Amino acid sequence: MSQFILDPSYEMNFATDVEAKAIQNMLLSLVPLNILLFSLLKERGILSFYGKLRMAFIFMEVIYVFHTAALKNYDAIKIFDMNLIGENVFNHWSLPQLAMLLITAAIIIFVGRYIYKKLIIDIFYIAVMIEIFMAFVLRSKQFALSIFFSGALLLLIMSVIQSSYSMAYIDELTGLPGRRALKEQLSKLSRHYVIAMLDIDFFKKFNDTYGHDIGDDVLKLVANCLTHVNGGGKPFRYGGEEFTIVFPHNDMKEITGHLEELRELVSKTNYTYTGKKSTKKSNKKTTGKQLNVTISIGVAERNENYRTAEDVMKAADKALYRAKKKGRNCVSK
Structure with a gap:
């Protein structure tokens, strides 16, 4: 609809130049x-x-546009041509201020949200806004509308695909790939790889003492630490307070040191609790308290005893259990 009305070759079909504008x-x-x-x-x-x-x-918007054009009731839409900031600084492109302010505001919001949340879909939205801006600026040029609106539509389709992928494969809370992505990764593994299973120590205690919101923050803190793992490890959220790291094309000797570094990184990254929520079991209030977060890690590699990814994961899970039996905050093979 936008392309039909904005294209100069169609303007005289339903309105004068002033009405079309x-x-x-x-x-x-x-x-x-x-x-x-x-x-x-x-x-x-x-x-x-x-x-x-x-x-x-x-x-309703579509009906309103065509109804306005049919009745030639252009006084009803003068608001879209108002000068909101004095003289129209966009006269060079013959664009209304409201439209340019909306495009500018949208780009600022999408950029800010991307910086804060790192959502890939916002990159698509920014590109769409630029495409729309270029379509409006160059609408008098032949094929400009077709090219830029087609580009904007393609970007919107890509954003839908990206959004669908994120919903299916990315854990919403931590931003890490979820179990579905893990299964796909496991199916691609070759003959040499290492799998580590990680668990946040005393996580239930965090939830019971400080509330589920703090528990969520702790999950995000640990997930952020996992993204810094060395050795080519790919972190996943397995479920609850459990995480998985897959090291493709590696062996145990190469990985053990990297996992120790990761364990130390988490233990040094304390969570500062500044809330004043009372627990269900106690009326005491805690403010400004440093909560020590630690993880236990179990690790296993593919070998003659563990030939499939499922076998290696089970072995890593048993090693994780041994790490907890040893006193937690350690790496066990």
Whole structure:
């Protein structure tokens, strides 16, 4: 719809130049507004009540645009051509201020969210906004709208694919690949590899004493430490307070030292508890307390005794149990 109305070759089919500009200004604002709005809303499924509400919202916008064009009621959409910051500083591109402010705000929000949350999908959104901006700026050029709107559509499709991948393979809390990704990784392993199973020591105590929110923070802290493991290890969240690290193309001698370094890194990275929540079992309040977080690690490698990835994982899990029996905060083979 945007391409049809904005393309100069179609303008005279339904409106004068002035009328077409009014419709264009509205679309210039609605397109980035919709992308920004829907990207900030939590995904609940297209067939849910909220999904249907979004579709109804878009449908109402389409009806409103064509209804305005048919009745030539352009006074109703003058807001889209308002000068909000004095003289239009975007006259060079013949773009309305509201549209440019929305595009600029969207890019700033997406950049900020990417810096804070490191969501790959925000990179796609930033690129989409740039594509839309270029389409609007160069809309008088032949094929410009087709090229840039097609590029924006392709990027949106890629963002949906990326989002679907993240939902299926990435653990939402820690940002690490989940068990599904682990199974896929295990199926790709060659003849030499090492698997380590890790568990946060006394994690249930963290939850019972300080609450599940603090427990989640501890999980994220440990997950962040795991991303710094050396030796080419790939960390995964296995479930609960358990994690898995896969070292493809390695043997036990190469990996043991790297796991010791990781264990020390976690033990030195204390969590500072500053909340004032009372526990269910006690009315005492704790503020500014340094919580010592440690992990136990069990490690095993593929050999004649453990020929499959499942066998190696079971061996690593048994080694993890031995590490806990030894007193925790250690690495066991």
